[in-house]
Amino acid sequence: MNIEITKEFIDLLSEKINEQNAKAIKEMLEGLHPADIAELFDELSTKEQSFVINLLENETSADILLELEEEDRKKLLLKFSAKEIANEVINEMDTDDAVDIINELSERKKVEVIAQIEDKEQAKEIVELLRYDEDTAGGLMGKELIKVNKNWSVVTAIKQMRKQAEDFEEVFSIYVVDDEDVLIGTLSLKKFLTTSANTKVGDVYNDKIQYVYINTSNVEVANAIVKYDLYEIPVVDELMRLVGVITVDDVIDVIRENAEEDYQLAAGITQNVDSDDSIWKLTKARLPWLMIGMLGGLGAASIMSGFETALEKYTILLMFVPLIQSSAGNVGIQSSAIVVQGLANGSIKGGIFKRLGKEFLLGLLNGLGIALVVLLITHFIFGTTYYVSLTICVALVAVIVNAAIIGTFIPIFLNGRGVDPAVSTGPFITTSNDILGVFIYFTIAKVILGF
């Protein structure tokens, strides 16, 4: 906040970098937060970036690296030796961030960097964290935490906490464990402020505590942190031993990425892409769904061509295919979006039949509303015959009800089978609606108009 990065500032910085004027650069960046400097880096070449990184203090450099986009960071890290990465970057990071960075390196460099870490304790912790799946609590957690034994007095606890706190910047929770390292509670900073020095930790700690297991999925971790309004959540192993802690900032990334992924899937984009990605990457993410949509379009064409002879008499029916399809498509997307979102935030309860019944009613209501308007417009403006108007309206209601039910059923069905329901939205449902919609339309036409 509070700092506006202007074009003039960037131009001046580039100039100073070209002049290799270390002093001026340091002065310019002095008051900036690493996250702001990382934003500035978007405007610099990798060579310029590495010049700046080398100038700044290791701690700042490490923070800047963490804030960069993955691809920019990878490029930049290629400019550094394993030793430099270990001593100047990894050494300054919390273990969870260090693991994220190391995971982005090539297999060979990974081993080299770990071998170069001077703090053997940190190296061990990193190696431990590396073996956890990225999408679980183990993959999110860091080893930086403060724990006190329940048998300690508050004064001993303070002494130990000072020692433990040396390695990292911020302390938010104090965890209480027993002699077996089993997590039994927390000590709030407030308790800590208001308790006399000789009190035993075991007498004042809070034993109501939320925790997650090492293999809890990252989405469940995020849900727990949000549900219980936590700043961090401790991670335990199968024996309830405290092994790490996950902070809310890591979880916000999970929440954001999930929401973005669902949104993109609904929009027919198969990978998590960014508007700044290359055309090739964007095409790879977008073309598959377009192909599926194309097959839907061709499928609809092939159904229509089956009615071809009859349709030569009723060309007018073909004019309303877009109306039928867009209505079915819109209803299908609406229904599935609500269900997918409900499944994602856990608000969907109750049986599937009750829900389908509700969607049926909803589709019927919306369908009748639209059909009525269409009846009037087709009859008075397009001047279609009574039977053609009737065909269009009956088909509209049928197609909308059908789309509402399919849009509800497919995500719930997939979710029950363990498949991410978000993949079903967007083009998938639209495509099945395209084909089914046309089929229903012309079948109804055949019945009413008798061709």
Add this chain to the structure above:
Amino acid sequence: MNIEITKEFIDLLSEKINEQNAKAIKEMLEGLHPADIAELFDELSTKEQSFVINLLENETSADILLELEEEDRKKLLLKFSAKEIANEVINEMDTDDAVDIINELSERKKVEVIAQIEDKEQAKEIVELLRYDEDTAGGLMGKELIKVNKNWSVVTAIKQMRKQAEDFEEVFSIYVVDDEDVLIGTLSLKKFLTTSANTKVGDVYNDKIQYVYINTSNVEVANAIVKYDLYEIPVVDELMRLVGVITVDDVIDVIRENAEEDYQLAAGITQNVDSDDSIWKLTKARLPWLMIGMLGGLGAASIMSGFETALEKYTILLMFVPLIQSSAGNVGIQSSAIVVQGLANGSIKGGIFKRLGKEFLLGLLNGLGIALVVLLITHFIFGTTYYVSLTICVALVAVIVNAAIIGTFIPIFLNGRGVDPAVSTGPFITTSNDILGVFIYFTIAKVILGF
């Protein structure tokens, strides 16, 4: 976490409530987190809920109320008098939560409740907070914070902090102000653990601090907290005086709601609805977009009827309308989703022309890919003539490029005009594509086939 709410548990609880067995109910709920009890409440009637609320301690009751859905909370609060709400609910809450609850009351009850608040200091703070816009930092912030004067010694600071901390549960940051109450920095818990008692606060505080102004929008507040990985952010007035603090949990709600809203808008749902809302509310949220989509379909029909006589000769062209439209629709949604998301998370930079150029290329690439496949399929499977196949393929490329450009341009244009770009996605872009797509298709047909 860690507690599974079973059907048996709920049945037993209902039974005990019917028996008015206070002791058994208290025992059953003893170990549960208020957020879990709130989840249980979904299964209880308002009458049962109010019985339980009256049984539990005020602090727990207040926490449960905060976790309920707004509508359930409103219903439940109708069962309580203004005095009960003030003494048993508001009294136990942080000011930001208290304000949220009070804002949900009727104007009359609002005044009554505020008049009944016994802690006059809290009442004043609540009245102050009530005047801020809900969507700004002022509307999100609470007054619970710990501040120390830079001229105090650490030992004085501790004494004052104990006093300030009495009213609330958790303490995460210690803010440092000068004699004018101007925010000048923070004191980390770590510093606090490792500094001797006689040191002056002014000598050890950290003057690098992120803050927001009272009228900063909630989305900007969220972005700042995420960008700088903060647990809370202080709020200052125009004179830089510290007036409140916003915690990350409040901001997570903002992030979630925004993501859900964007997603729903893209799916053509105009209000923030839930799958459990009434059919009437869902219809109100869904029907408007369906009507717009309907107009698009009728618009397409009216364009086609303009070509009617020609089309009697080329009925085959009409069969491929769904293909043209679904391709245009899918590309339009993909393009706009990426742009909307980029605008939401601030990753969109650079000029609009560069971006349009990129989308043009992307559309061309995807369009040519699809057109090639369609060319082969129409020619060999549908047996269309060379000119008809050519018409379809040229139209496909033109329509896809057009959709990509529109899908990119509209959100950026709206955003520049201060309109939420998310409203433009979904049915809006689909509908304009429906009409334009058909128009482009038949215009190209006219040129190539010469009707």
